[in-house]
Amino acid sequence: LLRRGSMHAALGSGREAEQPLREAMELATAASDTAVVCAALRWLAVAIGYQGRFAEACSLYATLRQRAEAASLDELEAWGMVGTGYCAETAGEHDAARSDFLAAIDIFAGLGRPQAELFALNSYGNASAHLGDYRSAFASYERAAVLAAGLDNLFLQAMAINNLGTLDFQLGDPGRAAARFESAAAMFGRDGNRREQLNSRAN
Numbered sequence: 001l002l003r004r005g006s007m008h009a010a011l012g013s014g015r016e017a018e019q020p021l022r023e024a025m026e027l028a029t030a031a032s033d034t035a036v037v038c039a040a041l042r043w044l045a046v047a048i049g050y051q052g053r054f055a056e057a058c059s060l061y062a063t064l065r066q067r068a069e070a071a072s073l074d075e076l077e078a079w080g081m082v083g084t085g086y087c088a089e090t091a092g093e094h095d096a097a098r099s100d101f102l103a104a105i106d107i108f109a110g111l112g113r114p115q116a117e118l119f120a121l122n123s124y125g126n127a128s129a130h131l132g133d134y135r136s137a138f139a140s141y142e143r144a145a146v147l148a149a150g151l152d153n154l155f156l157q158a159m160a161i162n163n164l165g166t167l168d169f170q171l172g173d174p175g176r177a178a179a180r181f182e183s184a185a186a187m188f189g190r191d192g193n194r195r196e197q198l199n200s201r202a203n
Contacts, residue, residue, distance in 0.1 A: 001027070002036055006043040014050030021047060038068045038076040045083055058087035075116070078107035082120055089127055098127035114147050118156045121147070125163055129170075137167055155196070158187035162200050169203070177203075 005021035008014075021044040028036035045060035061083025068077035085100030101124035108117035125140035141160045148157035165180030181203040188197035 002040050002043075005040065005047070009043040009047040009050070012050055014047040017043060017047035018051070034067065034071040035073060035076075038064055038071065038073050041067065042076060042079045042083075054087075054090070058084070061087060074107050075111055075113060078104040078111075078116070078120070081107075082123065085120075085123060085127070089123065089130075094127045094130040098124060098131065101127060114151060115153070118144050118147050118151075118153065118160075122156065122159055122163065125160075129163075129167060134167060134171060138164065141167070154187050154191040155193060158184040158191065158193075158196065158200070161187070162196075162203065165200075165203060 001020040001024035005017045005019075005024060008017035009021070021040045025037055025040040025044070028034075028040060041060055041064040045057045045064065048060060049057035061080050065077055065080030065084060068074075068080055081100040081104040085097045085104065088094075088100060089097035101120050104120040105117055105124060108114075108120060121140050121144040125137045125144070128134070128137035128140060141163045144160035145157050145164070148154075148160060161180050162184035165177040165184065168174070168177035168180060181200045185197050185200035188194075188200060
């Protein structure tokens, strides 16, 4: 049930994910399996968010953080931090968001989870840019691009390069920005992601 629900959630099918994830949580709770409860909570929050129930999703991320921390489930606690950071960022609380993302980055890096670290790095860069800390934003996006390239993750590499282009443009270097947008668009195209390719073209 956990695997079925998480696959649906990862593919953006929130409605299809919710029922198996809730059932997985009930069974895991009855079996006192905290690891499965927390894993289901992580994906349930994602599934609920996809359905537009933002406040509920944020509550689930906060619960995930608390339960995972209590059970010393570091990686799942870090995913909870990514979630609460996203909620804070959406609410305009950029300092709180950046703090959550940085804590998650440290945990993922310490556990040797570069794929997970990538998501937090891009988010940390976004929060830093909103706060006007462009040096940190550049460093975060550049590290994300390098990590993604090493993992052959074209989507996240292109996202980081597109974000770097956005910073270049905001800081007055449209020539370098255009080159980055062109590179990102080509990567999104090779990855088969037409929507993001068009966004980079529009940039």
